[in-house]
Amino acid sequence: MATRFIAQSGESQFLRQDFQQKLSHWNRQKLAPGFPDDWDMQFRDDQAMARLEHAFMEELRAQVRDRAAQAPTDPDDFIAWFEALKENGPGQNDALFPWLAEQASRDEVRWFLTQEAAGEAGFDDLVALTQVKLPTSAKLELARNYWDEMGRGNERGMHGPMLSQLVEILDLSPTIETTVWESLSLANAMTAMATQRVYAWHSVGALGVIELTAPWRSAHTAAALKRIGLSQSERRYFDLHAVLDVKHSRDWNELAIKPVVAEDPRRATAIAEGALIRLSCGERCFNRYRAHLGLEA
């Protein structure tokens, strides 16, 4: 079925503004708590959209499949391959971030964060959706990670609201309509992997590679916020992730990835694909942001 959606000309019908906006709206509606009366309309929409979402994911997979196939399937070797993505993965050490830290104006930082905030799929919910029916070691590690996202039971320490607070402080208005498709597609790909169970191992890889690569980006973003005058408490979302995700990444690799790969080596390839899909989506964002902000590649 999926091949039906692959464009003849090589131009994607998924990596574009109209489709990604539609998918973002569908995801928002699909995940929002609702009522039984909404079911009929939602269900009709769901079948068509789920098929398109799957075709979108298969297109992203096709782009990373060759590289992922080279990932070793021995657990220790796989972790070494996975951790090397921090240096050699798509979009790593992008010039956008030192520029944000050192030079961007307040409005340029605000534009960047508006795009990022609108494209934020909610790490906590993605973890919660992904952990369903996972083997015990991975399930426990995702639970610990989730509990940190929940501020270990304290509202003030919850990560999601911490980001919302920053959006308010900077007076940002993130909306689907004003967000570039690259950022929407990142959130949509993360949501697809966390909700479609055929991509459950992909999601473990995609979430794990966020933990692996977030500290560098967060440290630069925190520096940008400090430079434009935000206080320590105002920028704590990024200060926190610059440090905490180093530990999250270590634990995720050791306790969520290694044991599941040891059980079934096919999972290594799926985890590798998920990680590469996430990083490629990020790379497309950075390219678009740089173009918008007038930066050289």
Ligand SMILES: [Fe+2]
């Ligand atoms: Fe977090």
Ligand SMILES: [Fe+2]
């Ligand atoms: Fe984290």
